[in-house]
Amino acid sequence: MKKKAIIVASFGTTYHDTLEKTIAPIEQLISKTYPDAKVLRAFTSRKIKNILEKRDNIYVLNEIEALKELKAEGFLDISVQPLHFLPGIEFSKLTRLEGIKLGAPLLASDEDFKRVAIGFKDLVTSDKLYILMGHGTRHKSDDRYDKMEEAFRNEGLNNIMMATVEGRTELKDILPKIESYNIKDIVLMPFMLVCGDHAKNDMAGDDEDSWKNVLKSQGYNVICDMRGLGEFDFIRQIYLDHLKAVE
Numbered sequence: 093m094k095k096k097a098i099i100v101a102s103f104g105t106t107y108h109d110t111l112e113k114t115i116a117p118i119e120q121l122i123s124k125t126y127p128d129a130k131v132l133r134a135f136t137s138r139k140i141k142n143i144l145e146k147r148d149n150i151y152v153l154n155e156i157e158a159l160k161e162l163k164a165e166g167f168l169d170i171s172v173q174p175l176h177f178l179p180g181i182e183f184s185k186l187t188r189l190e191g192i193k194l195g196a197p198l199l200a201s202d203e204d205f206k207r208v209a210i211g212f213k214d215l216v217t218s219d220k221l222y223i224l225m226g227h228g229t230r231h232k233s234d235d236r237y238d239k240m241e242e243a244f245r246n247e248g249l250n251n252i253m254m255a256t257v258e259g260r261t262e263l264k265d266i267l268p269k270i271e272s273y274n275i276k277d278i279v280l281m282p283f284m285l286v287c288g289d290h291a292k293n294d295m296a297g298d299d300e301d302s303w304k305n306v307l308k309s310q311g312y313n314v315i316c317d318m319r320g321l322g323e324f325d326f327i328r329q330i331y332l333d334h335l336k337a338v339e
Contacts, residue, residue, distance in 0.1 A: 095128070095167070095168075095169055096126065096128060096129040096130070096167070096169045096170075096171075097129060097130040097131075097132060097162045097165075097167040097169070097170045097171070098122055098126060098129050098130070098131045098132070098170075098171045098172070098173060098335070099132050099133075099134050099155065099158045099159065099162070099170065099171070099172045099173070099192075100115070100118065100119045100122060100131060100132070100133055100134070100173055100175065101134040101135075101136055101155050101158070101172055101173070101174050101175065101176075101186055102115050102133075102134075102135060102136070102174070102175035102176070102285060102286075103135065103136055103137045103140065103175075103176060103182050103285070104135030104136065104137045104140035104141065104144075104152065105140065105286040105288040105289075106140055106143045106144060106147070106288070106289070107286065107287070107288050107289070107292070110286040110287045110288055110320050110322075111286065113287075113319075113320065113322070113323050114285055114286045114287075114320040114321075114322025114323055115133070115175065115285070115286065115322060117322070117323075117328065118175060118322060118328050118331055118332075119131055119133060121328055121332055122173065122332060122335065125332060125335075125336075130162070130167070132153065132158050132161070132162065133152060133153070133158075134152070134153050134154055134155045134157070134158040135152045135153075135154060136154060136155055136176075136182045136185050136186070137182070138154065140152075141154060155172070155185055155186055155189060156189070159172075159189055159191075159192065163191070168191075170191065170192045170193070171192060171193040171194075171195065171335060171338060171339065172186055172189060172192050172193070172194050172195065173195040173331060173334065173335040174186055174194070174195060174196075174197050175197075175198075175285050175322070175331060176197040176198070176285075177197055177198045177199055177226075177227075177236075177283075177284070177285065178197055178198075178199060178229060178231070178233040178234075178236050179196075179197050179200065179233050180229045180231035180233040180234075181229060181230070181231050183197050184231075193338040193339070194338065195331070195334040195335045195337065195338050196334040196337070197334075198327070198330060198331065198334075199236050199239075199240065200334065204330060205239055205240055205242075205243035206243055206246070206247070207326065207330055208240065208243065208326070208327070208330070209240075209243040209244050209246065209247040209249060210247055210326075211324060211326030211327065212244065212247075212249060212252065213247065213249065215281075215324075216249060216251065216252060216279075218251065219275075219277065220251065220275065220277045220278065220279050220315075221251050221253070221270065221273050221275040221277070221278045221279070222251060222252045222253070222278075222279045222281060223252075223253050223254075223255060223263075223266070223270070223278060223279070223280050223281070223303070223307075224252060224253070224254050224255070224281050224282070224283035225255060225256070225257060225280065225281070225282050225283055225284070225290065225291065225294070225295045225303065226240075226254055226255070226256040226257070226259060226283040226284065227256060227257055227258060227259070227284055227290065228256025228257055228258040228259020228260070228261075228262075229258065229259055230258075234256070234259040234260050235260075237254045237256055237259060237260075237261065237283075238254070238261070240254055240283075241253065241254040251273070251275070253266055253269065253270065254283065257290050257294050263303050263306060267310070270307075270312075276311070276312055276313050277312070277313045277315070278307055278312045278313065278314050278315070279314075279315045279316075279317055280295050280296065280303055280304060280307075280314060280315070280316045280317065281316075281317040281319070282295060282318075282319075282320055282321070283321065284320055284321065285320050285321055285322045285327075286320040286322060287318050287319060287320040288320070291318060291320070292318070295316065296316040296318065304316055
């Protein structure tokens, strides 16, 4: 029996296409790095779990169920690597687990912000304005979106702006700043692990209140980059490094 187990815990997604491009490759990277460990998937969102069960007859463990299963199998050395971005509400579910080693979320330290910003240098061009859609949270950690934008500025990426769906800073709040750039070409991109419901609908959907159509109605040329951040090697490496730090 394998002595070590690792739970890879994400919020989850109901979209199988983005799961295979984001969450699954991170799990595979961890499995490759720790070939003697059992790697187990867990979703912290109960809503996502319920949708998958009712719609697709797919059962994914939550973090409590995953830990219980591993302990029942006799594993004593159990690590949990979250794929959350912030130490917010969903991440806090993991802090309540007992008898584990817990890795950090994506944006846990100043170095993390810098690494993400540097990684974006290969994703942007200077002739366009990039607006990143974060999820946002009622938790105090929502201010990390502001810190992320500051990190972009520190790396000279002045044409990247942050806004959120459910946080303090929404698209409407940055519209005056967008106008001040005097750039007509805008790229929208999810600042989320997966390209899920918020990206496909709130950002790039056909409803008039989607970010894409709000900006188009104001005369901007809008391109939607439909890649979750979990598709990028530099993001995957940060998660792996956070796991290594607790081993």
